[in-house]
Amino acid sequence: MYSFKSVEEKWQKIWIQNNTNVTPSISPTDRDNKCYVLEMLPYPSGKIHMGHVRNYCIGDVLVRYKKALGYKVLHPMGWDAFGMPAENAAIQNGTHPKVWTYQNIEEMKNTIISLGLSYDWDRELATCSEEYYGHEQRLFIEIYEKGLVYRKESWVNWDPVDNTVLANEQVIDGKGWRSGADVVKKQLPQWCLRITQYAEELLRNLATLKSDVNCGGWPEKVLTMQENWIGKSDGMSIKFKIIKNSNYVGYPEDNLVIFTTRPETLFGASFCAIACNHPLALLIAQENKAAATFISECQKIPTTECSQSIVEKKGFNTGMFVSNAINQDDVLPIFIANFVLMEYGTGAIFGCPAHDERDFEFATKYNLPIRSVISSSKSDSLPYVCTNGMMINSGFLNGLSVADARTTVCNFLEKALLGTRETTYRLRDWSVSRQRYWGCPIPMIHCKKCGIVTVPKKDLPIVLPDDVDFSVPGNPLDHHPTWKYVKCPYCGTDAERETDTLDTFFESSWYFLRYCSPHDDEPINKKAIEAWMPVDVYIGGIEHAVLHLLYARFFTMVLSDCGYINIREPFTTLLTQGMVCHTSFQDDSGKWLYPNEVEIEKDGKCFAVDDGRHVTAVRSEKMSKSKKNLIDPEQIISTYGLDALRIFIMSDTPYEKDFDWNTDALDGAWRYLNKMWRLCERINAKYKIFTEVLYKNDSAAIDSSHILKVTHCYLKKINTAFDQIVFHKAIAFHRELTRAIEGVLNEDVPVHIMAEVINIWIRVFAPFAPHFALEAYQFLFSSPETIDLLHWPTLRSELAREDTATIAVQVNGRLRHTFESHLGRSDDELKEISLSNEHVKKFIKCNTVKKVIIVPDKLVNIVTE
RNA sequence: GCGGCCGUGGUGAAAUUGGUAAACACGCCAGGUUUAGGUCCUGGUAGCGAAAGCUUUGGGGGUUCAAGUCCCUUCGGCCGCACCA
Numbered sequence: 001m002y003s004f005k006s007v008e009e010k011w012q013k014i015w016i017q018n019n020t021n022v023t024p025s026i027s028p029t030d031r032d033n034k035c036y037v038l039e040m041l042p043y044p045s046g047k048i049h050m051g052h053v054r055n056y057c058i059g060d061v062l063v064r065y066k067k068a069l070g071y072k073v074l075h076p077m078g079w080d081a082f083g084m085p086a087e088n089a090a091i092q093n094g095t096h097p098k099v100w101t102y103q104n105i106e107e108m109k110n111t112i113i114s115l116g117l118s119y120d121w122d123r124e125l126a127t128c129s130e131e132y133y134g135h136e137q138r139l140f141i142e143i144y145e146k147g148l149v150y151r152k153e154s155w156v157n158w159d160p161v162d163n164t165v166l167a168n169e170q171v172i173d174g175k176g177w178r179s180g181a182d183v184v185k186k187q188l189p190q191w192c193l194r195i196t197q198y199a200e201e202l203l204r205n206l207a208t209l210k211s212d213v214n215c216g217g218w219p220e221k222v223l224t225m226q227e228n229w230i231g232k233s234d235g236m237s238i239k240f241k242i243i244k245n246s247n248y249v250g251y252p253e254d255n256l257v258i259f260t261t262r263p264e265t266l267f268g269a270s271f272c273a274i275a276c277n278h279p280l281a282l283l284i285a286q287e288n289k290a291a292a293t294f295i296s297e298c299q300k301i302p303t304t305e306c307s308q309s310i311v312e313k314k315g316f317n318t319g320m321f322v323s324n325a326i327n328q329d330d331v332l333p334i335f336i337a338n339f340v341l342m343e344y345g346t347g348a349i350f351g352c353p354a355h356d357e358r359d360f361e362f363a364t365k366y367n368l369p370i371r372s373v374i375s376s377s378k379s380d381s382l383p384y385v386c387t388n389g390m391m392i393n394s395g396f397l398n399g400l401s402v403a404d405a406r407t408t409v410c411n412f413l414e415k416a417l418l419g420t421r422e423t424t425y426r427l428r429d430w431s432v433s434r435q436r437y438w439g440c441p442i443p444m445i446h447c448k449k450c451g452i453v454t455v456p457k458k459d460l461p462i463v464l465p466d467d468v469d470f471s472v473p474g475n476p477l478d479h480h481p482t483w484k485y486v487k488c489p490y491c492g493t494d495a496e497r498e499t500d501t502l503d504t505f506f507e508s509s510w511y512f513l514r515y516c517s518p519h520d521d522e523p524i525n526k527k528a529i530e531a532w533m534p535v536d537v538y539i540g541g542i543e544h545a546v547l548h549l550l551y552a553r554f555f556t557m558v559l560s561d562c563g564y565i566n567i568r569e570p571f572t573t574l575l576t577q578g579m580v581c582h583t584s585f586q587d588d589s590g591k592w593l594y595p596n597e598v599e600i601e602k603d604g605k606c607f608a609v610d611d612g613r614h615v616t617a618v619r620s621e622k623m624s625k626s627k628k629n630l631i632d633p634e635q636i637i638s639t640y641g642l643d644a645l646r647i648f649i650m651s652d653t654p655y656e657k658d659f660d661w662n663t664d665a666l667d668g669a670w671r672y673l674n675k676m677w678r679l680c681e682r683i684n685a686k687y688k689i690f691t692e693v694l695y696k697n698d699s700a701a702i703d704s705s706h707i708l709k710v711t712h713c714y715l716k717k718i719n720t721a722f723d724q725i726v727f728h729k730a731i732a733f734h735r736e737l738t739r740a741i742e743g744v745l746n747e748d749v750p751v752h753i754m755a756e757v758i759n760i761w762i763r764v765f766a767p768f769a770p771h772f773a774l775e776a777y778q779f780l781f782s783s784p785e786t787i788d789l790l791h792w793p794t795l796r797s798e799l800a801r802e803d804t805a806t807i808a809v810q811v812n813g814r815l816r817h818t819f820e821s822h823l824g825r826s827d828d829e830l831k832e833i834s835l836s837n838e839h840v841k842k843f844i845k846c847n848t849v850k851k852v853i854i855v856p857d858k859l860v861n862i863v864t865e
Numbered sequence: 866g867c868g869g870c871c872g873u874g875g876u877g878a879a880a881u882u883g884g885u886a887a888a889c890a891c892g893c894c895a896g897g898u899u900u901a902g903g904u905c906c907u908g909g910u911a912g913c914g915a916a917a918g919c920u921u922u923g924g925g926g927g928u929u930c931a932a933g934u935c936c937c938u939u940c941g942g943c944c945g946c947a948c949c950a
Binding site: 424651728731814858859 | 866867868869870876877878879881884885888889890891892903904905929930931932944945946948949950
């Protein structure tokens with residue numbers, strides 16, 4: 001009987017004794033032989049959940065495979081330890097964020113260790129440690145000195161529940177990503193990072209991350225999401241001359257500059273519109289009360305509705321006019337409009353109602369002309385927004401295609417100095433200020449005399465004070481009695497520290513670099529980076545497709561420009577794993593029940609275990625505390641063992657898909673281990689212990705015994721599955737191999753053949769069930785010393801070739817017959833065998849054979865009249 | 866609205882990338898074993914049909930000797946973005 005408890009404990013002890021998981025040191029010549037596998041670092045919420053387990057199992061299987069192949073592997077783990085939950089816990093139960101966080105880390109670390117995962121704990125880091133964030137402050141200053149950090153008084157997304165500013169990426173459907181509260185607009189001075197300066201490279205490099213056939217790269221989906229997020233569009237900035245009529249207000253520019261991606265539709269323009277906070281709008285508002293009222297009305301609209309574009313389009317006619325850049329005689333009214341965004345383009349547009357839905361809606365409402373300038377054979381309904389068609393009503397553009405008209409008009413306007421071709425991006429600069437305590441203090445000082453200055457590097461780290469008061473709402477650093485009061489390091493006068501802390505995405509933007517030299521005095525050690533980076537395989541959830549993954553790429557470029565590192569992209573291959581789901585249960589009063597509180601009968605009806613009341617199986621959804629549809633990993637491990645859990649979680653469902661928890665299938669994994677162990681016992685009973693015979697892997701020993709061939713055929717398939725990272729297929733092949741071995745156990749297979757077969761059988765299973773495999777290996781083989789790692793078996797490709805094939809015989813494309821044939825049979829032979837088969841003849845009937853298609857070693861298709 | 870992904874047995878899924886659809890597993894059915902057990906072993910399991918055989922990869926059409934795979938169309942689901950000019 002296989003006893004997983006003692007076996008798992010035994011091998012974990014040996015791994016610790018042997019320092020099995022300590023990262024090997026490497027030299028530059030090892031680069032082709034290194035592998036950096038990383039799972040996204042967890043937030044220390046206190047408990048490991050199944051999502052973590054799935055994430056880490058994928059990484060661990062990969063690591064063990066790579067190590068078995070002889071790669072030098074870096075596989076670290078750490079904690080994304082700053083952030084709001086710690087602060088919320090402090091507010092709710094009075095536990096200090098630091099205490100709360102480190103307690104959680106302790107607890108989670110113990111669980112992860114008990115999972116037997118191959119992490120090098122010497123490299124563990126917590127982003128909330130003074131050491132880590134001190135280095136981070138140093139990086140911040142360097143980035144600042146590089147001119148990539150600036151301060152901006154700006155409208156921000158304010159989360160009224162969390163009392164903090166949110167980045168655009170943290171606003172989902174107009175609600176705070178964490179609190180779910182409706183986000184409101186508020187003006188605050190913010191620290192911003194110039195990510196937009198890297199928009200082009202961030203976009204361009206996406207092409208280099210595309211996955212080749214079976215060869216790493218990033219999922220197409222993530223690339224698309226990043227591409228859309230960056231949102232590049234090519235267009236033109238065009239000057240519209242402002243007409244100085246009676247409504248004119250003094251504006252420093254003669255022209256209103258608008259941005260458009262459709263310059264060819266200029267002849268169809270019937271108005272211009274500017275954003276509420278456009279400089280011209282603000283000027284007008286100073287003199288015009290109605291305009292001021294309109295603007296403040298617009299700003300009252302909650303971001304929720306704004307961003308969902310459900311707000312009715314409204315405009316304020318300023319009474320001012322511009323002349324159309326393409327035709328001075330064409331005069332267009334200027335509106336202030338609620339649908340024009342200051343943040344995009346120039347904050348001003350021209351409206352061409354015939355060919356833009358928004359402009360159409362606006363023009364209809366305010367009775368503005370709707371002039372069609374593109375004729376299409378496909379549709380004559382307006383607005384017509386496609387770019388197929390021919391230009392009409394457009395002066396010198398008439399008769400041109402849309403594309404040609406665009407080129408022509410751009411050339412014309414540039415020549416006339418009325419416009420410049422321009423590229424804009426949807427991507428905004430990254431606002432990193434947070435009005436929170438539990439984060440990395442921004443190392444800046446506000447001095448009345450010197451202005452805003454950086455903290456000298458010798459004064460780093462700026463340490464968070466421990467004595468903070470959470471009873472007052474707002475930022476505890478801001479109302480701390482002493483912390484923020486300092487002397488200016490440059491002039492010595494009274495000054496104040498910056499009390500904003502950094503967005504926690506800052507920490508996760510460079511931790512993978514720190515892992516390469518976690519104890520170095522410098523934040524980043526260039527030699528270590530050259531050795532280990534980039535991360536070869538990065539594994540995590542798709543929810544970070546645009547947040548973390550974009551920032552980390554940006555940081556890599558920035559730190560490369562600062563001279564810290566020598567690469568531009570941090571993650572070569574990205575694996576995004578699906579969620580772990582489970583049915584959620586609800587009783588008739590709406591209360592959620594844990595799975596173990598529910599009894600499911602054969603007909604699918606559910607009842608509560610305690611009082612038998614009726615329970616509804618709602619649906620299978622992501623495991624979550626609120627829905628109580630949780631399975632506790634620790635409980636599963638104590639009942640089934642680690643290896644069974646690993647096999648179960650890697651079987652059946654591809655890692656990128658959502659995984660439905662299924663206790664029956666977990667039983668199946670457990671049964672498989674036991675079946676394997678019984679097989680080991682039978683093998684041992686028959687063959688005793690396999691000795692050196694197996695190591696004599698010379699050519700003389702080549703034997704084409706059937707089982708050996710079968711085994712090498714499976715090894716080949718399993719190798720491919722591992723290389724392509726489709727683990728569930730590797731397990732399926734392994735099960736087939738197991739069955740094949742069972743089948744020959746009553747035959748007289750020579751001992752050296754069996755030794756080779758079993759050797760392969762156990763070794764390829766080790767990444768999935770490392771404890772089991774080592775135990776089985778030790779049980780069946782005399783090994784010279786204590787082993788802690790099984791090397792990958794060598795494929796003998798001359799054996800992995802089938803020498804017969806099943807030939808399919810089709811008549812008119814439908815399968816009628818199959819026969820076994822040796823490989824390499826000639827077309828004529830195959831044809832003759834097929835045509836002479838009685839069964840096949842029946843289907844040819846008396847029709848004449850028109851032609852015969854032959855796919856060598858595979859198929860014959862007889863085509864009749 | 867725009868963009869992307871995906872529809873295969875009762876279920877999770879395979880299919881060497883255009884060449885024998887449903888490997889492997891879960892579940893279910895039948896049979897067997899003195900089976901303490903979350904057992905184990907053998908066989909069956911896409912549908913229809915007594916069988917020969919016919920039908921079958923959401924629906925319809927097309928290309929091809931051959932389509933789950935390619936093209937068009939339609940329906941359904943999931944995800945992302947959402948007044949981005």
